[in-house]
Amino acid sequence: MNPTNYLYLSAILFSIGAVGVVVRRNAIVVFMCIELMLNAANLAFVTFAKMNGNLEGQVIAFFTMVVAACEVVVGLAIIVTIFRSRRSASVDDASLLSR
Amino acid sequence: MTSSNLVYLIALPLFSSALLMLLGRKADKWGHIFATLISTSTFAIGAMEFLAMRDRPEESRAVTQKLFTWISVGSFNVDAGLLLDQLSIAFVLLITGVGTLIHVYSIAYMSHDRDRRRFFAYLNFFIASMLLLVLGDSYLNLYVGWEGVGLASYLLIGFWNQKPEYATAAKKAFVANRVGDFGLSIAIMIAFANFGVVSFHGIEEKVGGASETALTAMGLMLLLAATGKSAQFPLQAWLGDAMAGPTPVSALIHAATMVTAGVYLITRSNFVFDNAPNAQLAVVIIGTITLLFGAIIGTAKDDIKKALAASTMSQIGYMILATGFGPAGYAFAIMHLLTHGFFKAGMFLGAGSVMHGMNDEVNMRRYGGLAKFMPITAITFGLGYLAIIGVPPFAGFYSKDKIIETAFNAGGVQGVIFGSAALLGAVITAFYMTRVMLMTFAGNKRWADDAHPHESPFLMWAPMVVLAIGSVASGYLLYSGKAIVKWLAPVVDKHHHEHEEFLQPIVVTSLAIAAVVIGVGIALAKYRGELAASAPQDVSIFTRVARRDLLQDDANEFLFMRPGQKLTQVLVATDEKVIDGVVRGVGASAVGSARGMRKLQTGYVRNYALLILIGALVALVAVLVVSL
Numbered sequence: 001m002n003p004t005n006y007l008y009l010s011a012i013l014f015s016i017g018a019v020g021v022v023v024r025r026n027a028i029v030v031f032m033c034i035e036l037m038l039n040a041a042n043l044a045f046v047t048f049a050k051m052n053g054n055l056e057g058q059v060i061a062f063f064t065m066v067v068a069a070c071e072v073v074v075g076l077a078i079i080v081t082i083f084r085s086r087r088s089a090s091v092d093d094a095s096l097l098s099r
Numbered sequence: 100m101t102s103s104n105l106v107y108l109i110a111l112p113l114f115s116s117a118l119l120m121l122l123g124r125k126a127d128k129w130g131h132i133f134a135t136l137i138s139t140s141t142f143a144i145g146a147m148e149f150l151a152m153r154d155r156p157e158e159s160r161a162v163t164q165k166l167f168t169w170i171s172v173g174s175f176n177v178d179a180g181l182l183l184d185q186l187s188i189a190f191v192l193l194i195t196g197v198g199t200l201i202h203v204y205s206i207a208y209m210s211h212d213r214d215r216r217r218f219f220a221y222l223n224f225f226i227a228s229m230l231l232l233v234l235g236d237s238y239l240n241l242y243v244g245w246e247g248v249g250l251a252s253y254l255l256i257g258f259w260n261q262k263p264e265y266a267t268a269a270k271k272a273f274v275a276n277r278v279g280d281f282g283l284s285i286a287i288m289i290a291f292a293n294f295g296v297v298s299f300h301g302i303e304e305k306v307g308g309a310s311e312t313a314l315t316a317m318g319l320m321l322l323l324a325a326t327g328k329s330a331q332f333p334l335q336a337w338l339g340d341a342m343a344g345p346t347p348v349s350a351l352i353h354a355a356t357m358v359t360a361g362v363y364l365i366t367r368s369n370f371v372f373d374n375a376p377n378a379q380l381a382v383v384i385i386g387t388i389t390l391l392f393g394a395i396i397g398t399a400k401d402d403i404k405k406a407l408a409a410s411t412m413s414q415i416g417y418m419i420l421a422t423g424f425g426p427a428g429y430a431f432a433i434m435h436l437l438t439h440g441f442f443k444a445g446m447f448l449g450a451g452s453v454m455h456g457m458n459d460e461v462n463m464r465r466y467g468g469l470a471k472f473m474p475i476t477a478i479t480f481g482l483g484y485l486a487i488i489g490v491p492p493f494a495g496f497y498s499k500d501k502i503i504e505t506a507f508n509a510g511g512v513q514g515v516i517f518g519s520a521a522l523l524g525a526v527i528t529a530f531y532m533t534r535v536m537l538m539t540f541a542g543n544k545r546w547a548d549d550a551h552p553h554e555s556p557f558l559m560w561a562p563m564v565v566l567a568i569g570s571v572a573s574g575y576l577l578y579s580g581k582a583i584v585k586w587l588a589p590v591v592d593k594h595h596h597e598h599e600e601f602l603q604p605i606v607v608t609s610l611a612i613a614a615v616v617i618g619v620g621i622a623l624a625k626y627r628g629e630l631a632a633s634a635p636q637d638v639s640i641f642t643r644v645a646r647r648d649l650l651q652d653d654a655n656e657f658l659f660m661r662p663g664q665k666l667t668q669v670l671v672a673t674d675e676k677v678i679d680g681v682v683r684g685v686g687a688s689a690v691g692s693a694r695g696m697r698k699l700q701t702g703y704v705r706n707y708a709l710l711i712l713i714g715a716l717v718a719l720v721a722v723l724v725v726s727l
Contacts, residue, residue, distance in 0.1 A: 018712050021705070021708045021712075022705055022708055022709045022712065023705075025705075030704070030705075030708075091703070091704040091705060092703055092704075092705070094704065095701070095702035095703050095704075096702065
């Protein structure tokens with residue numbers, strides 16, 4: 001199968017994720033969209049590794065997964081804390097910085 | 100010779116002063132006694148040193164003591180060292196002797212003051228500083244004492260600083276002294292630049308190799324220092340106001356000891372002045388101006404302490420005049436300094452005694468006829484009076500007569516001019532002192548209604564009696580067989596100059612006595628009998644100018660104070676408008692731009708995400724554009 005297709009898929013996934021982050025208000029959904037973008041990037045890395053015949057891209061993918069795992073822990077913790085204190089998971093409600 | 104006792108002269112009063120200040124009110128009960136005992140013990144040490152010194156042969160009379168190495172930088176070495184020679188012992192005895200008498204007097208005089216302990220702490224600090232001044236073996240050591248007595252003077256003038264004008268007087272004295280101190284520091288720098296040393300001994304050895312210009316510059320700077328400390332023209336204005344301090348302070352610091360430090364400085368620096376004739380001429384001119392200046396102010400003052408202060412200024416003018424004549428005059432300057440220390444301190448204590456009995460009234464127009472009520476004060480004051488105007492055989496006659504003679508013998512037109520000025524000064528001195536005498540102790544009673552004049556307690560009149568004895572006898576004792584001249588010769592007249600005589604001593608003496616008779620005669624004619632209780636107002640312009648201290652304050656205000664204030668105002672305006680403006684402008688622009696930037700921060704996560712996305716796209720496009 002032509003590796004370029006994987007890249008197209010990666011681009012589509014990334015775009016969906018990016019649009020999702022910008023348009024959705026629910027923090028959980030925004031968070032899933034970020035994961036989507038990360039995995040789109042991972043897919044691109046792996047594809048390039050396959051196309052170029054070396055392992056560097058594969059290795060970077062593992063790094064990305066580790067970083068993503070850490071990020072999920074921190075991010076979910078923040079979202080849960082915000083939900084507890086405000087009874088809402090909308091990212092627009094957490095706008096204290098502007099004041 | 101070295102000695103290990105000298106340091107105690109300074110250490111004892113310094114320790115006592117620190118103790119009394121640190122213990123505070125706990126020492127209130129015994130502080131004055133302790134300070135007086137310490138002062139007495141310094142006098143005892145000084146007297147023992149004097150007796151030991153007298154028994155040694157002339158060339159080994161000076162003793163030194165090295166305390167520690169003070170500064171050691173490269174080739175520049177200064178030891179904290181003390182030097183007690185024939186000149187300093189005279190001062191040590193004067194300072195500790197008169198100082199102790201005034202301590203005793205102050206016990207009674209200050210007995211009603213709740214801060215008497217602090218007063219005695221300051222007095223002891225003054226004694227320590229003044230002894231360091233005369234015992235230091237280098238200009239730098241002298242400078243420490245010089246600053247110390249300036250501080251003591253400031254603290255004591257402003258002792259009753261709850262009155263704003265007294266605090267101002269203290270500040271005025273301090274500022275005028277600072278101008279002089281500046282001169283002394285420059286002189287030390289000149290000495291270091293030219294000789295590489297600052298000790299008296301070291302400079303004296305190298306003085307032959309220096310240029311006359313450098314020596315003249317150093318001499319003029321030393322003279323500036325002397326004018327500040329000794330209230331000489333043009334830095335004389337502080338002395339009158341310094342009478343704000345308690346009267347014992349006026350007697351000790353502003354009559355007998357500190358104000359004579361300038362005379363000491365010039366005499367000690369004889370090796371500089373003897374090689375710088377121009378500086379000597381300046382010294383003589385300053386002395387002449389001041390002796391007339393002070394005498395004229397003295398004629399117009401109704402405040403007894405200010406009249407005596409003007410007289411002090413004038414008498415120190417005589418001493419400075421004498422030092423300007425080099426080896427011929429140093430000994431007579433010191434002799435007049437010592438006799439003046441007795442009679443002027445005695446008269447100040449007398450004035451304090453009169454004030455004590457008259458509810459602190461200082462205006463002589465409100466005195467009159469006090470001799471009957473204060474006989475001891477009147478007699479001791481009277482003996483001091485006879486001494487200062489120069490009636491033989493009282494102390495001032497010997498010393499002043501010799502100064503006038505030295506002035507006439509200086510040679511040429513100069514000698515005649517300075518001699519005549521000194522003679523004129525003697526006439527005016529006789530006039531104003533007779534005036535003080537008559538207005539205070541003779542004539543009609545012009546007292547305030549609540550005045551009940553009475554003789555002062557024993558502790559006050561005893562020191563006055565001792566000083567009065569000094570006023571009678573010290574001149575004869577110092578001058579019989581030219582004792583003081585021979586005593587000081589190893590320090591100030593090493594080459595045994597022979598001085599030619601322009602006028603025979605007997606002629607000068609007759610002139611001086613004639614001057615006294617004229618002055619006393621005029622005063623008797625004007626101030627005998629009934630006087631008004633307030634000063635007459637329909638007086639000539641000359642009297643008015645003299646009452647205003649010959650416009651000394653007006654001149655200072657016009658020449659220095661107003662321009663100084665203007666300069667300060669300009670500097671403050673520059674600081675506020677220009678320098679602060681720049682600083683505030685930087686701050687304001689940072690705040691302004693930050694306020695603009697803040698609008699970008701909405702606080703909505705999705706906004707930031709969008710911006711990141713746009714940024715990423717822009718970066719991507721830029722990379723593509725560049726690489727294609």
